[in-house]
Amino acid sequence: MPEYDASKLTPEQQYKLMTSTVVPRPIALVTTLGPDGPNAAPFSFFNMVASDPPAIMFSAGARGKSMKDTIRNIELLPEFVVHIVDEPNKEKMNICSTEWEYGVNEIERSGFKTAPSTMVKPPRLIECPVQFECRLIQFVKIGNKPYTMVIGEIVYFHLRDGLVNEEKMYVDTPAIQAMGRMEGRDMYCRSANDRFSMPRPDLPKK
Numbered sequence: 001m002p003e004y005d006a007s008k009l010t011p012e013q014q015y016k017l018m019t020s021t022v023v024p025r026p027i028a029l030v031t032t033l034g035p036d037g038p039n040a041a042p043f044s045f046f047n048m049v050a051s052d053p054p055a056i057m058f059s060a061g062a063r064g065k066s067m068k069d070t071i072r073n074i075e076l077l078p079e080f081v082v083h084i085v086d087e088p089n090k091e092k093m094n095i096c097s098t099e100w101e102y103g104v105n106e107i108e109r110s111g112f113k114t115a116p117s118t119m120v121k122p123p124r125l126i127e128c129p130v131q132f133e134c135r136l137i138q139f140v141k142i143g144n145k146p147y148t149m150v151i152g153e154i155v156y157f158h159l160r161d162g163l164v165n166e167e168k169m170y171v172d173t174p175a176i177q178a179m180g181r182m183e184g185r186d187m188y189c190r191s192a193n194d195r196f197s198m199p200r201p202d203l204p205k206k
């Protein structure tokens with residue numbers, strides 16, 4: 001069984017071993033607002049971390065000596081909108097991942113349509129099936145690169161028409177057509193059509 005002392009691996013090797021095995025990863029498409037306008041970028045180091053208050057995290061590496069635009073903007077205005085990326089919007093999401101210089105409006109370049117948010121200033125991308133308006137709870141700086149983990153509280157939920165059965169708060173999850181990120185730069189998976197059910201065991205009766 002191959003085994004490795006992490007301290008003897010290069011950062012690139014560590015990155016490859018993690019990103020090829022921690023799969024599939026959900027993708028957050030994050031909009032922020034900076035001095036030159038709005039910004040959008042996808043992040044797959046992303047998950048939910050609490051439910052009361054509802055909280056999510058995503059983590060952005062540095063770009064050379066500076067922070068990615070998303071982090072620079074949240075440092076200035078501690079608000080953002082997290083969108084769940086679905087298949088119909090995958091090409092637009094991909095355009096948002098281009099490493100443009102600070103101040104370039106990826107939203108215009110990608111063709112996403114926006115609407116004002118309700119509780120925060122950054123706009124939301126209305127074609128995305130799920131949009132969480134968030135306020136920053138805290139930044140956590142990790143490691144040498146460094147990564148900036150952003151923990152945010154969801155203060156307003158938007159879901160596309162037809163997704164929620166409001167009586168029971170059931171969501172038609174396959175209808176979201178969420179994508180997952182797999183290994184390497186370019187691999188993704190679908191979540192809608194390859195699901196299975198496995199009831200959780202009860203405690204044995206005494």
Ligand SMILES: Cc1cc2nc3c(=O)[nH]c(=O)nc-3n(C[C@H](O)[C@H](O)[C@H](O)COP(=O)(O)O)c2cc1C
Binds near residue numbers: 039040070093097099
């Ligand atoms: C699907 C996908 C997932 C990504 N996940 C991350 C991530 O978790 N962390 C990160 O730093 N960059 C990630 N990237 C790269 C960023 O999206 C890219 O660096 C982007 O240009 C950052 O934009 P910004 O400078 O406007 O914030 C990802 C790219 C793609 C296509």
